[in-house]
Amino acid sequence: MTQRITKWPGVELSAADLNEGKVTQTRFRPNAKYAWSAGEAMSRFLAELQNGRLIARTCRSCKRILFPPRMFCEVCFRPTDEWTYIQDTGTIETFSISYLDTDAKRIPDPILVGVVSLDGASPKMGMMHYFGDMTKDEIRIGMRVKAVWKPWEERRGSVLDIRHFGPLRKDAK
Amino acid sequence: MRKVGVIGAGMTLFRRRLQETGKEMCFEATKMALDSAGLTRADIDMVVNGTAPDAFDGVHMKGEYLLDGCGGYRKPYTRVFTGGGTGVFSSIAGWWHVASGLADAVLVVNEEKMSSCQPHPQSVFAHIWDPILDRPLRPNLVWIFAMEMNRYMHVHGVKKEDIARVAVKNKRNAVGHPCAQLADPKITVDDVLNSEVMAWPVQRLDISPPSDGASAIVLASEDFIRRRKIKDRAWMSGVGWCIDSTMWTDRDLYFPEYVARAAQTAYKRAKISDPRREIDFAEPYDPFDYKELHHLEGLLLAKKGEAPILTREGVTERDGDLPVCPSGGLMGVGNPIAATMGQKIGELFWQLTNQAGKRQIPHEVHTGVAQAWGDLMPLWW
Ligand SMILES: [Zn+2]
Numbered sequence: 001m002t003q004r005i006t007k008w009p010g011v012e013l014s015a016a017d018l019n020e021g022k023v024t025q026t027r028f029r030p031n032a033k034y035a036w037s038a039g040e041a042m043s044r045f046l047a048e049l050q051n052g053r054l055i056a057r058t059c060r061s062c063k064r065i066l067f068p069p070r071m072f073c074e075v076c077f078r079p080t081d082e083w084t085y086i087q088d089t090g091t092i093e094t095f096s097i098s099y100l101d102t103d104a105k106r107i108p109d110p111i112l113v114g115v116v117s118l119d120g121a122s123p124k125m126g127m128m129h130y131f132g133d134m135t136k137d138e139i140r141i142g143m144r145v146k147a148v149w150k151p152w153e154e155r156r157g158s159v160l161d162i163r164h165f166g167p168l169r170k171d172a173k
Numbered sequence: 174m175r176k177v178g179v180i181g182a183g184m185t186l187f188r189r190r191l192q193e194t195g196k197e198m199c200f201e202a203t204k205m206a207l208d209s210a211g212l213t214r215a216d217i218d219m220v221v222n223g224t225a226p227d228a229f230d231g232v233h234m235k236g237e238y239l240l241d242g243c244g245g246y247r248k249p250y251t252r253v254f255t256g257g258g259t260g261v262f263s264s265i266a267g268w269w270h271v272a273s274g275l276a277d278a279v280l281v282v283n284e285e286k287m288s289s290c291q292p293h294p295q296s297v298f299a300h301i302w303d304p305i306l307d308r309p310l311r312p313n314l315v316w317i318f319a320m321e322m323n324r325y326m327h328v329h330g331v332k333k334e335d336i337a338r339v340a341v342k343n344k345r346n347a348v349g350h351p352c353a354q355l356a357d358p359k360i361t362v363d364d365v366l367n368s369e370v371m372a373w374p375v376q377r378l379d380i381s382p383p384s385d386g387a388s389a390i391v392l393a394s395e396d397f398i399r400r401r402k403i404k405d406r407a408w409m410s411g412v413g414w415c416i417d418s419t420m421w422t423d424r425d426l427y428f429p430e431y432v433a434r435a436a437q438t439a440y441k442r443a444k445i446s447d448p449r450r451e452i453d454f455a456e457p458y459d460p461f462d463y464k465e466l467h468h469l470e471g472l473l474l475a476k477k478g479e480a481p482i483l484t485r486e487g488v489t490e491r492d493g494d495l496p497v498c499p500s501g502g503l504m505g506v507g508n509p510i511a512a513t514m515g516q517k518i519g520e521l522f523w524q525l526t527n528q529a530g531k532r533q534i535p536h537e538v539h540t541g542v543a544q545a546w547g548d549l550m551p552l553w554w
Contacts, residue, residue, distance in 0.1 A: 005205065005209075005351075007353055007396045008185065008186050008351045009186065009198075009202070009205070009387070010185040010186030010187075010188060010191050010193060010198070010201070010352075010385075011191060011192040012186065012188040012189075012190065012191060012192075013188075013190040013191065013192050013211075013288075014190070015189075015190075021315065022549055023192060027508060029229060030231070034304075036304045036305065042305045042306075043330075046305070066423075067423075068306055068420065068422070069321070070420075074418050074420070092423070093318065093324065093426075094320045094321070094323045094324035094327070094426060095323060096315075096316050096319030096320050096372045096373060096374070096375070097312060097370075097372065097373035098315070098316055098319065098371075098372035098421045099311065099369075099370055099371060099372065099373075099374075100295075100313045100315055100372055101311070102296075102299050102311040102312065102313050103292075103293065103295060103296050103297075103299075103313075104296075104315075109478065110373075112298055113310070113312070113320075114320055114323075115320060115422050115426075122423075124423060124424060124425055125422070125423045126305055126422050126423070126539060127422050128306070128310060128312070128320075128422055129310065130310065130485075134437060136373075141323065141324070143326045144199050144394035158309050159309050159310065160309050160310070168532035
Protein backbone atom coordinates (compact mmCIF):
# COMPACT_ATOMS: atom_id res chain seq x y z
CA MET A 1 0.00 0.00 0.00
CA THR A 2 0.95 1.49 1.67
CA GLN A 3 4.32 2.70 2.37
CA ARG A 4 4.42 4.04 -1.20
CA ILE A 5 1.08 5.81 -1.04
CA THR A 6 0.89 9.02 0.91
CA LYS A 7 -2.53 10.37 -0.01
CA TRP A 8 -5.68 8.29 0.18
CA PRO A 9 -8.51 9.69 -1.93
CA GLY A 10 -11.88 10.83 -0.60
CA VAL A 11 -13.31 14.02 0.93
CA GLU A 12 -15.36 13.40 4.04
CA LEU A 13 -18.59 15.33 4.53
CA SER A 14 -20.28 15.88 7.89
CA ALA A 15 -24.01 15.85 8.50
CA ALA A 16 -23.73 19.60 9.07
CA ASP A 17 -22.23 20.09 5.60
CA LEU A 18 -25.45 18.68 4.21
CA ASN A 19 -27.92 20.26 6.60
CA GLU A 20 -26.41 23.71 6.28
CA GLY A 21 -26.30 23.49 2.51
CA LYS A 22 -22.51 23.69 2.31
CA VAL A 23 -22.36 21.10 -0.46
CA THR A 24 -24.23 20.98 -3.72
CA GLN A 25 -26.90 18.28 -3.76
CA THR A 26 -29.68 17.22 -6.03
CA ARG A 27 -32.74 15.37 -4.78
CA PHE A 28 -35.20 12.87 -6.17
CA ARG A 29 -38.09 10.93 -4.69
CA PRO A 30 -38.96 7.83 -6.70
CA ASN A 31 -42.60 6.94 -7.08
CA ALA A 32 -42.57 3.21 -7.81
CA LYS A 33 -45.64 1.14 -7.00
CA TYR A 34 -46.08 -2.62 -7.32
CA ALA A 35 -48.90 -5.15 -7.27
CA TRP A 36 -47.51 -8.66 -6.88
CA SER A 37 -49.34 -11.72 -8.09
CA ALA A 38 -49.16 -14.09 -5.13
CA GLY A 39 -48.69 -17.12 -7.38
CA GLU A 40 -50.05 -20.64 -7.01
CA ALA A 41 -48.66 -21.74 -3.66
CA MET A 42 -48.97 -18.43 -1.86
CA SER A 43 -52.51 -17.72 -3.12
CA ARG A 44 -53.76 -20.89 -1.46
CA PHE A 45 -51.63 -20.22 1.62
CA LEU A 46 -53.12 -16.73 2.01
CA ALA A 47 -56.68 -17.96 1.43
CA GLU A 48 -56.18 -20.59 4.14
CA LEU A 49 -54.85 -17.97 6.53
CA GLN A 50 -58.15 -16.17 6.14
CA ASN A 51 -59.79 -19.45 7.24
CA GLY A 52 -57.51 -19.61 10.26
CA ARG A 53 -55.44 -22.54 8.98
CA LEU A 54 -51.85 -23.17 7.93
CA ILE A 55 -51.27 -25.28 4.84
CA ALA A 56 -48.17 -27.02 3.48
CA ARG A 57 -47.22 -29.04 0.37
CA THR A 58 -45.78 -32.54 0.41
CA CYS A 59 -42.98 -33.94 -1.72
CA ARG A 60 -43.26 -37.69 -2.21
CA SER A 61 -39.66 -37.94 -3.33
CA CYS A 62 -37.88 -36.52 -0.26
CA LYS A 63 -40.89 -37.17 2.02
CA ARG A 64 -40.77 -33.61 3.34
CA ILE A 65 -43.82 -31.63 4.37
CA LEU A 66 -42.84 -28.26 2.95
CA PHE A 67 -43.72 -25.08 4.79
CA PRO A 68 -44.04 -22.34 3.58
CA PRO A 69 -45.78 -24.27 0.78
CA ARG A 70 -44.27 -24.30 -2.70
CA MET A 71 -45.27 -25.78 -6.04
CA PHE A 72 -41.87 -27.33 -6.70
CA CYS A 73 -39.32 -28.99 -4.41
CA GLU A 74 -36.02 -27.13 -4.61
CA VAL A 75 -34.10 -30.25 -3.49
CA CYS A 76 -35.67 -32.92 -5.71
CA PHE A 77 -36.42 -30.32 -8.39
CA ARG A 78 -39.79 -31.75 -9.28
CA PRO A 79 -43.39 -30.58 -8.77
CA THR A 80 -44.69 -31.07 -5.22
CA ASP A 81 -47.61 -33.46 -4.76
CA GLU A 82 -50.36 -32.64 -2.28
CA TRP A 83 -51.77 -29.98 0.00
CA THR A 84 -51.82 -30.82 3.69
CA TYR A 85 -52.86 -28.85 6.75
CA ILE A 86 -50.36 -28.43 9.54
CA GLN A 87 -50.90 -27.16 13.09
CA ASP A 88 -50.80 -23.54 14.24
CA THR A 89 -48.58 -24.52 17.16
CA GLY A 90 -44.80 -24.69 17.15
CA THR A 91 -41.46 -23.95 18.78
CA ILE A 92 -39.41 -20.75 18.88
CA GLU A 93 -36.18 -21.52 16.99
CA THR A 94 -34.70 -18.07 17.46
CA PHE A 95 -35.83 -14.53 18.23
CA SER A 96 -34.79 -10.92 18.60
CA ILE A 97 -35.95 -8.15 20.91
CA SER A 98 -35.95 -5.24 18.50
CA TYR A 99 -35.81 -1.58 19.44
CA LEU A 100 -35.63 -0.68 15.73
CA ASP A 101 -38.58 -0.30 13.41
CA THR A 102 -38.47 -0.96 9.70
CA ASP A 103 -36.73 2.37 8.94
CA ALA A 104 -34.15 1.87 11.71
CA LYS A 105 -36.00 4.39 13.88
CA ARG A 106 -35.77 3.77 17.63
CA ILE A 107 -38.89 2.52 19.38
CA PRO A 108 -39.34 2.44 23.18
CA ASP A 109 -41.43 -0.76 23.36
CA PRO A 110 -39.49 -3.55 21.69
CA ILE A 111 -40.91 -5.82 19.00
CA LEU A 112 -40.50 -9.53 19.78
CA VAL A 113 -39.82 -11.25 16.47
CA GLY A 114 -38.29 -14.52 15.38
CA VAL A 115 -38.65 -17.83 13.63
CA VAL A 116 -41.20 -20.41 14.75
CA SER A 117 -40.95 -23.99 13.47
CA LEU A 118 -44.44 -25.42 13.05
CA ASP A 119 -45.87 -28.71 14.29
CA GLY A 120 -46.81 -30.99 11.42
CA ALA A 121 -44.25 -29.60 8.97
CA SER A 122 -40.83 -31.20 8.50
CA PRO A 123 -38.35 -30.44 11.32
CA LYS A 124 -37.12 -26.82 11.48
CA MET A 125 -39.60 -25.64 8.85
CA GLY A 126 -41.48 -22.55 9.83
CA MET A 127 -41.93 -18.85 9.37
CA MET A 128 -40.89 -15.49 10.69
CA HIS A 129 -43.47 -13.79 12.91
CA TYR A 130 -44.04 -11.64 15.95
CA PHE A 131 -44.34 -13.05 19.46
CA GLY A 132 -46.81 -11.64 22.00
CA ASP A 133 -48.54 -12.22 25.35
CA MET A 134 -45.08 -12.66 26.85
CA THR A 135 -42.46 -10.23 28.09
CA LYS A 136 -38.95 -9.79 26.73
CA ASP A 137 -37.73 -11.53 29.87
CA GLU A 138 -39.98 -14.54 29.35
CA ILE A 139 -39.26 -15.27 25.68
CA ARG A 140 -36.71 -18.02 25.06
CA ILE A 141 -35.56 -20.41 22.36
CA GLY A 142 -37.41 -23.72 22.58
CA MET A 143 -40.57 -22.11 23.97
CA ARG A 144 -43.81 -23.70 22.77
CA VAL A 145 -46.16 -21.23 21.06
CA LYS A 146 -49.52 -21.06 19.30
CA ALA A 147 -50.87 -18.65 16.69
CA VAL A 148 -53.14 -15.90 17.99
CA TRP A 149 -55.52 -15.22 15.11
CA LYS A 150 -57.26 -11.95 14.37
CA PRO A 151 -61.06 -12.17 14.49
CA TRP A 152 -62.49 -13.55 11.25
CA GLU A 153 -63.85 -10.21 10.03
CA GLU A 154 -60.44 -8.57 10.36
CA ARG A 155 -58.55 -11.17 8.33
CA ARG A 156 -57.38 -10.07 4.89
CA GLY A 157 -55.48 -13.05 3.47
CA SER A 158 -52.11 -11.97 4.86
CA VAL A 159 -49.51 -13.30 7.28
CA LEU A 160 -50.86 -10.53 9.52
CA ASP A 161 -54.10 -12.56 9.90
CA ILE A 162 -52.02 -14.10 12.66
CA ARG A 163 -51.59 -11.31 15.18
CA HIS A 164 -48.58 -13.04 16.73
CA PHE A 165 -47.57 -16.34 18.31
CA GLY A 166 -48.29 -16.51 22.04
CA PRO A 167 -47.38 -19.05 24.74
CA LEU A 168 -48.98 -22.48 24.29
CA ARG A 169 -50.76 -23.36 27.49
CA LYS A 170 -50.85 -27.06 28.32
CA ASP A 171 -54.50 -26.99 29.40
CA ALA A 172 -55.51 -25.44 26.05
CA LYS A 173 -54.59 -28.71 24.29
CA MET B 174 -7.13 -23.30 -16.09
CA ARG B 175 -4.39 -20.70 -16.05
CA LYS B 176 -2.74 -19.41 -12.91
CA VAL B 177 -4.03 -15.96 -11.87
CA GLY B 178 -2.33 -13.40 -9.64
CA VAL B 179 -3.43 -10.19 -7.93
CA ILE B 180 -0.88 -7.54 -8.97
CA GLY B 181 -2.32 -4.26 -7.72
CA ALA B 182 -4.90 -2.85 -5.33
CA GLY B 183 -6.36 0.49 -4.38
CA MET B 184 -9.11 1.93 -2.23
CA THR B 185 -10.60 5.25 -1.17
CA LEU B 186 -11.24 6.38 2.35
CA PHE B 187 -14.31 4.69 3.84
CA ARG B 188 -16.57 7.30 5.44
CA ARG B 189 -20.19 7.74 6.46
CA ARG B 190 -20.43 10.30 3.66
CA LEU B 191 -17.99 11.21 0.90
CA GLN B 192 -18.27 14.22 -1.37
CA GLU B 193 -17.20 12.27 -4.48
CA THR B 194 -19.80 10.62 -6.70
CA GLY B 195 -19.75 6.88 -7.20
CA LYS B 196 -17.98 7.35 -10.54
CA GLU B 197 -15.36 9.61 -9.00
CA MET B 198 -14.70 7.15 -6.17
CA CYS B 199 -14.31 4.34 -8.72
CA PHE B 200 -11.84 6.41 -10.74
CA GLU B 201 -9.70 7.09 -7.66
CA ALA B 202 -9.56 3.46 -6.56
CA THR B 203 -8.98 2.19 -10.10
CA LYS B 204 -6.18 4.66 -10.78
CA MET B 205 -4.50 3.66 -7.54
CA ALA B 206 -4.71 -0.06 -8.39
CA LEU B 207 -3.32 0.51 -11.90
CA ASP B 208 -0.51 2.70 -10.56
CA SER B 209 0.42 0.12 -7.94
CA ALA B 210 0.65 -2.55 -10.66
CA GLY B 211 2.64 -0.21 -12.93
CA LEU B 212 -0.02 -0.49 -15.66
CA THR B 213 -2.28 1.86 -17.58
CA ARG B 214 -5.85 1.37 -18.79
CA ALA B 215 -4.46 0.36 -22.19
CA ASP B 216 -2.97 -2.80 -20.62
CA ILE B 217 -6.38 -3.97 -19.41
CA ASP B 218 -8.37 -6.47 -21.50
CA MET B 219 -11.61 -6.65 -19.50
CA VAL B 220 -13.29 -4.93 -16.57
CA VAL B 221 -15.52 -6.34 -13.85
CA ASN B 222 -17.61 -4.06 -11.65
CA GLY B 223 -19.14 -5.14 -8.35
CA THR B 224 -21.76 -3.08 -6.59
CA ALA B 225 -24.71 -3.93 -4.36
CA PRO B 226 -28.38 -2.89 -4.60
CA ASP B 227 -29.13 -0.12 -7.11
CA ALA B 228 -31.44 1.41 -4.54
CA PHE B 229 -28.56 2.69 -2.38
CA ASP B 230 -27.23 4.98 -5.09
CA GLY B 231 -30.73 5.53 -6.43
CA VAL B 232 -29.50 4.83 -9.96
CA HIS B 233 -31.04 1.82 -11.63
CA MET B 234 -28.49 -0.25 -13.60
CA LYS B 235 -25.69 1.42 -11.72
CA GLY B 236 -23.11 -0.90 -13.25
CA GLU B 237 -23.49 1.11 -16.45
CA TYR B 238 -23.60 4.37 -14.51
CA LEU B 239 -20.22 3.59 -12.91
CA LEU B 240 -18.43 2.19 -15.94
CA ASP B 241 -16.39 5.25 -16.95
CA GLY B 242 -14.96 5.46 -13.44
CA CYS B 243 -14.09 1.76 -13.54
CA GLY B 244 -11.97 2.16 -16.66
CA GLY B 245 -14.60 0.33 -18.69
CA TYR B 246 -14.77 2.70 -21.68
CA ARG B 247 -14.87 0.58 -24.88
CA LYS B 248 -13.84 -2.60 -23.03
CA PRO B 249 -15.68 -5.86 -22.34
CA TYR B 250 -17.40 -4.86 -19.09
CA THR B 251 -19.62 -6.83 -16.71
CA ARG B 252 -21.26 -6.00 -13.43
CA VAL B 253 -21.74 -8.78 -10.90
CA PHE B 254 -23.94 -8.52 -7.86
CA THR B 255 -24.37 -11.02 -5.04
CA GLY B 256 -25.35 -8.70 -2.17
CA GLY B 257 -22.61 -8.43 0.44
CA GLY B 258 -20.96 -11.41 -1.24
CA THR B 259 -20.00 -9.04 -4.06
CA GLY B 260 -17.05 -7.98 -1.88
CA VAL B 261 -15.31 -11.21 -2.85
CA PHE B 262 -17.43 -12.56 -5.69
CA SER B 263 -16.45 -9.84 -8.21
CA SER B 264 -12.80 -10.96 -7.82
CA ILE B 265 -13.93 -14.52 -8.55
CA ALA B 266 -15.54 -13.21 -11.75
CA GLY B 267 -12.26 -11.45 -12.57
CA TRP B 268 -10.44 -14.71 -11.84
CA TRP B 269 -12.49 -16.71 -14.35
CA HIS B 270 -11.90 -14.07 -17.05
CA VAL B 271 -8.15 -14.66 -16.70
CA ALA B 272 -8.10 -18.36 -15.73
CA SER B 273 -10.17 -19.24 -18.80
CA GLY B 274 -7.66 -17.57 -21.11
CA LEU B 275 -10.14 -14.93 -22.29
CA ALA B 276 -8.11 -12.10 -20.79
CA ASP B 277 -4.52 -11.49 -19.65
CA ALA B 278 -5.15 -8.48 -17.41
CA VAL B 279 -8.44 -7.58 -15.73
CA LEU B 280 -9.57 -4.74 -13.51
CA VAL B 281 -12.09 -5.47 -10.74
CA VAL B 282 -13.69 -2.34 -9.31
CA ASN B 283 -16.20 -2.33 -6.44
CA GLU B 284 -18.24 0.62 -5.24
CA GLU B 285 -20.91 1.55 -2.72
CA LYS B 286 -22.34 4.94 -1.91
CA MET B 287 -24.90 4.31 0.78
CA SER B 288 -25.14 7.90 2.04
CA SER B 289 -27.23 9.01 -0.95
CA CYS B 290 -30.22 7.10 0.40
CA GLN B 291 -32.28 9.26 2.78
CA PRO B 292 -32.82 9.32 5.65
CA HIS B 293 -31.05 5.98 6.14
CA PRO B 294 -30.12 3.17 3.71
CA GLN B 295 -32.06 0.83 6.01
CA SER B 296 -35.26 1.98 4.29
CA VAL B 297 -34.23 0.30 1.01
CA PHE B 298 -33.09 -2.87 2.77
CA ALA B 299 -36.82 -3.31 3.40
CA HIS B 300 -37.14 -4.14 -0.31
CA ILE B 301 -34.98 -7.26 -0.19
CA TRP B 302 -37.57 -9.29 1.75
CA ASP B 303 -40.12 -11.67 0.29
CA PRO B 304 -43.13 -9.50 -0.57
CA ILE B 305 -45.74 -11.97 0.68
CA LEU B 306 -44.21 -13.91 3.57
CA ASP B 307 -41.91 -11.37 5.20
CA ARG B 308 -42.66 -7.82 4.13
CA PRO B 309 -46.07 -7.40 5.80
CA LEU B 310 -44.20 -7.82 9.12
CA ARG B 311 -42.20 -4.67 8.25
CA PRO B 312 -38.84 -6.32 8.97
CA ASN B 313 -35.61 -4.49 9.66
CA LEU B 314 -32.42 -5.98 8.22
CA VAL B 315 -30.80 -6.11 11.66
CA TRP B 316 -33.46 -8.67 12.65
CA ILE B 317 -31.88 -11.26 10.36
CA PHE B 318 -28.53 -10.88 12.07
CA ALA B 319 -30.07 -10.77 15.53
CA MET B 320 -31.98 -14.00 14.90
CA GLU B 321 -28.93 -15.75 13.48
CA MET B 322 -26.67 -14.49 16.28
CA ASN B 323 -29.14 -15.61 18.94
CA ARG B 324 -29.40 -19.08 17.41
CA TYR B 325 -25.61 -19.36 17.19
CA MET B 326 -25.21 -18.25 20.82
CA HIS B 327 -27.95 -20.62 21.97
CA VAL B 328 -26.64 -23.76 20.23
CA HIS B 329 -23.06 -23.35 21.46
CA GLY B 330 -23.72 -21.49 24.71
CA VAL B 331 -21.62 -18.54 23.51
CA LYS B 332 -21.44 -15.51 25.78
CA LYS B 333 -21.84 -11.97 24.45
CA GLU B 334 -18.46 -11.05 25.95
CA ASP B 335 -16.74 -13.51 23.64
CA ILE B 336 -18.49 -12.06 20.61
CA ALA B 337 -17.65 -8.50 21.69
CA ARG B 338 -13.95 -9.45 21.62
CA VAL B 339 -14.19 -9.62 17.82
CA ALA B 340 -15.41 -6.01 17.63
CA VAL B 341 -12.61 -4.92 19.94
CA LYS B 342 -9.93 -6.80 18.00
CA ASN B 343 -11.05 -5.52 14.60
CA LYS B 344 -11.53 -1.89 15.65
CA ARG B 345 -8.04 -1.99 17.17
CA ASN B 346 -6.54 -3.70 14.10
CA ALA B 347 -8.03 -0.93 11.95
CA VAL B 348 -5.91 1.68 13.72
CA GLY B 349 -3.16 0.91 11.20
CA HIS B 350 -5.47 1.25 8.20
CA PRO B 351 -5.28 4.61 6.38
CA CYS B 352 -8.88 4.30 5.09
CA ALA B 353 -10.55 3.25 8.35
CA GLN B 354 -13.82 4.80 9.46
CA LEU B 355 -14.23 2.94 12.77
CA ALA B 356 -10.75 2.45 14.21
CA ASP B 357 -10.56 2.81 17.99
CA PRO B 358 -7.34 2.02 19.84
CA LYS B 359 -8.99 2.30 23.26
CA ILE B 360 -12.21 0.35 22.79
CA THR B 361 -12.96 -2.33 25.40
CA VAL B 362 -15.31 -5.29 25.67
CA ASP B 363 -17.36 -3.28 28.18
CA ASP B 364 -17.84 -0.48 25.63
CA VAL B 365 -19.43 -3.00 23.26
CA LEU B 366 -21.53 -4.62 25.98
CA ASN B 367 -22.73 -1.23 27.22
CA SER B 368 -23.60 0.16 23.80
CA GLU B 369 -27.20 0.78 22.82
CA VAL B 370 -29.32 -2.34 22.26
CA MET B 371 -30.58 -2.21 18.66
CA ALA B 372 -32.22 -5.62 18.22
CA TRP B 373 -31.10 -7.90 21.04
CA PRO B 374 -28.64 -9.63 21.00
CA VAL B 375 -27.28 -7.06 18.53
CA GLN B 376 -25.97 -3.86 20.12
CA ARG B 377 -24.69 -0.75 18.35
CA LEU B 378 -21.00 -1.70 18.55
CA ASP B 379 -21.70 -5.21 17.25
CA ILE B 380 -22.56 -3.62 13.87
CA SER B 381 -20.51 -2.05 11.12
CA PRO B 382 -22.63 0.95 10.02
CA PRO B 383 -23.27 2.17 6.43
CA SER B 384 -20.44 3.78 4.52
CA ASP B 385 -19.26 5.25 1.20
CA GLY B 386 -16.19 3.89 -0.56
CA ALA B 387 -14.63 2.17 -3.55
CA SER B 388 -11.86 -0.38 -4.04
CA ALA B 389 -10.11 -1.92 -7.03
CA ILE B 390 -7.70 -4.74 -7.83
CA VAL B 391 -5.80 -5.80 -10.95
CA LEU B 392 -5.61 -9.50 -11.88
CA ALA B 393 -3.24 -10.96 -14.46
CA SER B 394 -2.16 -14.29 -15.92
CA GLU B 395 1.12 -15.92 -14.91
CA ASP B 396 2.44 -15.31 -18.43
CA PHE B 397 1.59 -11.58 -18.26
CA ILE B 398 3.20 -11.28 -14.81
CA ARG B 399 6.39 -12.92 -16.04
CA ARG B 400 6.52 -10.90 -19.28
CA ARG B 401 6.08 -7.61 -17.42
CA LYS B 402 8.48 -8.68 -14.66
CA ILE B 403 5.90 -7.83 -11.99
CA LYS B 404 7.31 -8.63 -8.54
CA ASP B 405 4.43 -7.89 -6.19
CA ARG B 406 1.86 -10.58 -6.82
CA ALA B 407 -0.35 -12.89 -4.79
CA TRP B 408 -1.64 -16.04 -6.52
CA MET B 409 -5.34 -16.92 -6.36
CA SER B 410 -4.91 -20.65 -5.90
CA GLY B 411 -8.55 -21.55 -5.32
CA VAL B 412 -12.03 -20.05 -5.48
CA GLY B 413 -15.44 -21.37 -4.53
CA TRP B 414 -18.94 -20.06 -4.14
CA CYS B 415 -22.20 -21.53 -2.98
CA ILE B 416 -25.72 -20.46 -2.11
CA ASP B 417 -28.46 -21.91 0.10
CA SER B 418 -32.24 -21.87 -0.36
CA THR B 419 -34.22 -18.62 -0.17
CA MET B 420 -36.54 -20.51 2.21
CA TRP B 421 -34.43 -19.23 5.09
CA THR B 422 -36.97 -20.02 7.82
CA ASP B 423 -36.56 -23.72 6.96
CA ARG B 424 -33.02 -24.21 8.14
CA ASP B 425 -30.98 -24.06 11.32
CA LEU B 426 -29.19 -20.73 11.31
CA TYR B 427 -26.42 -21.73 13.73
CA PHE B 428 -24.03 -23.03 11.05
CA PRO B 429 -23.37 -21.64 7.53
CA GLU B 430 -23.35 -24.87 5.54
CA TYR B 431 -23.08 -22.86 2.29
CA VAL B 432 -19.76 -21.34 3.46
CA ALA B 433 -18.40 -24.81 4.22
CA ARG B 434 -19.32 -25.99 0.73
CA ALA B 435 -17.78 -22.92 -0.93
CA ALA B 436 -14.66 -23.35 1.21
CA GLN B 437 -14.32 -27.03 0.35
CA THR B 438 -14.48 -26.19 -3.37
CA ALA B 439 -11.79 -23.55 -2.99
CA TYR B 440 -9.54 -25.71 -0.78
CA LYS B 441 -9.78 -28.59 -3.22
CA ARG B 442 -8.77 -26.35 -6.12
CA ALA B 443 -5.89 -24.97 -4.03
CA LYS B 444 -4.88 -28.51 -2.92
CA ILE B 445 -5.38 -27.64 0.72
CA SER B 446 -6.34 -30.70 2.75
CA ASP B 447 -5.95 -29.34 6.29
CA PRO B 448 -7.07 -25.71 6.20
CA ARG B 449 -6.39 -25.02 9.89
CA ARG B 450 -2.74 -25.99 9.44
CA GLU B 451 -2.13 -24.78 5.89
CA ILE B 452 -3.83 -21.38 6.01
CA ASP B 453 -1.81 -18.68 7.75
CA PHE B 454 -4.41 -15.91 8.10
CA ALA B 455 -8.01 -15.14 7.21
CA GLU B 456 -10.20 -12.24 6.17
CA PRO B 457 -13.73 -13.58 6.74
CA TYR B 458 -16.73 -11.31 6.22
CA ASP B 459 -17.51 -9.42 9.44
CA PRO B 460 -20.39 -6.95 8.97
CA PHE B 461 -21.36 -7.94 12.53
CA ASP B 462 -18.85 -9.22 15.10
CA TYR B 463 -20.50 -12.64 15.54
CA LYS B 464 -20.35 -13.10 11.75
CA GLU B 465 -16.56 -13.43 11.91
CA LEU B 466 -16.97 -16.39 14.29
CA HIS B 467 -19.81 -17.93 12.28
CA HIS B 468 -17.76 -17.65 9.09
CA LEU B 469 -14.53 -18.95 10.65
CA GLU B 470 -16.44 -22.11 11.52
CA GLY B 471 -17.94 -22.21 8.02
CA LEU B 472 -14.44 -21.85 6.55
CA LEU B 473 -13.45 -24.93 8.59
CA LEU B 474 -10.75 -22.92 10.37
CA ALA B 475 -12.46 -23.65 13.68
CA LYS B 476 -14.68 -26.49 14.84
CA LYS B 477 -18.35 -25.73 15.39
CA GLY B 478 -18.55 -23.51 18.47
CA GLU B 479 -14.76 -23.20 18.73
CA ALA B 480 -14.27 -19.77 17.09
CA PRO B 481 -15.21 -17.81 20.26
CA ILE B 482 -12.68 -19.86 22.23
CA LEU B 483 -9.89 -19.21 19.71
CA THR B 484 -10.77 -15.51 19.89
CA ARG B 485 -10.70 -15.49 23.70
CA GLU B 486 -7.31 -17.23 23.68
CA GLY B 487 -5.83 -14.61 21.33
CA VAL B 488 -5.26 -17.05 18.46
CA THR B 489 -6.98 -14.66 16.03
CA GLU B 490 -5.03 -11.54 17.05
CA ARG B 491 -2.65 -10.09 14.48
CA ASP B 492 0.31 -11.72 16.27
CA GLY B 493 -1.61 -14.90 17.04
CA ASP B 494 -1.33 -18.29 15.40
CA LEU B 495 -4.21 -17.57 13.02
CA PRO B 496 -4.58 -13.80 12.51
CA VAL B 497 -8.17 -12.96 11.53
CA CYS B 498 -9.12 -9.65 9.92
CA PRO B 499 -5.66 -8.08 10.29
CA SER B 500 -7.03 -5.28 8.06
CA GLY B 501 -9.50 -4.30 10.75
CA GLY B 502 -12.28 -5.89 8.72
CA LEU B 503 -15.67 -4.37 8.18
CA MET B 504 -16.03 -3.82 11.93
CA GLY B 505 -12.98 -1.55 11.97
CA VAL B 506 -12.44 -0.18 8.46
CA GLY B 507 -16.08 0.19 7.44
CA ASN B 508 -18.82 -1.47 5.44
CA PRO B 509 -19.49 0.08 2.02
CA ILE B 510 -20.84 -3.31 1.01
CA ALA B 511 -19.16 -4.33 -2.28
CA ALA B 512 -16.18 -2.02 -1.68
CA THR B 513 -15.12 -4.19 1.27
CA MET B 514 -13.07 -6.03 -1.35
CA GLY B 515 -10.41 -3.57 -0.12
CA GLN B 516 -10.23 -5.30 3.30
CA LYS B 517 -10.70 -8.79 1.92
CA ILE B 518 -8.87 -9.35 -1.39
CA GLY B 519 -6.91 -6.08 -1.07
CA GLU B 520 -5.62 -7.03 2.39
CA LEU B 521 -4.59 -10.52 1.23
CA PHE B 522 -2.54 -8.89 -1.55
CA TRP B 523 -0.97 -6.32 0.77
CA GLN B 524 -0.17 -8.87 3.48
CA LEU B 525 1.23 -11.46 1.07
CA THR B 526 3.43 -8.90 -0.72
CA ASN B 527 4.62 -7.41 2.54
CA GLN B 528 3.04 -4.00 1.87
CA ALA B 529 0.60 -3.81 4.77
CA GLY B 530 2.70 -1.31 6.71
CA LYS B 531 1.55 -0.96 10.32
CA ARG B 532 -0.90 -3.81 9.81
CA GLN B 533 1.70 -6.29 8.58
CA ILE B 534 1.41 -9.64 10.39
CA PRO B 535 4.68 -9.86 12.34
CA HIS B 536 5.46 -13.45 11.34
CA GLU B 537 5.88 -14.83 7.83
CA VAL B 538 2.63 -15.65 6.00
CA HIS B 539 2.22 -17.48 2.70
CA THR B 540 -1.46 -18.39 2.40
CA GLY B 541 -4.57 -16.41 3.26
CA VAL B 542 -8.28 -16.90 2.76
CA ALA B 543 -10.91 -14.20 2.13
CA GLN B 544 -14.65 -14.73 2.27
CA ALA B 545 -17.79 -12.65 1.88
CA TRP B 546 -21.47 -13.31 2.32
CA GLY B 547 -24.57 -11.70 0.96
CA ASP B 548 -28.22 -11.74 0.09
CA LEU B 549 -30.80 -12.73 2.58
CA MET B 550 -28.98 -15.69 4.09
CA PRO B 551 -26.86 -17.25 1.36
CA LEU B 552 -23.19 -16.70 0.63
CA TRP B 553 -19.95 -16.79 -1.33
CA TRP B 554 -16.21 -17.10 -1.00
ZN1 LIG C 1 -38.42 -33.20 -2.51
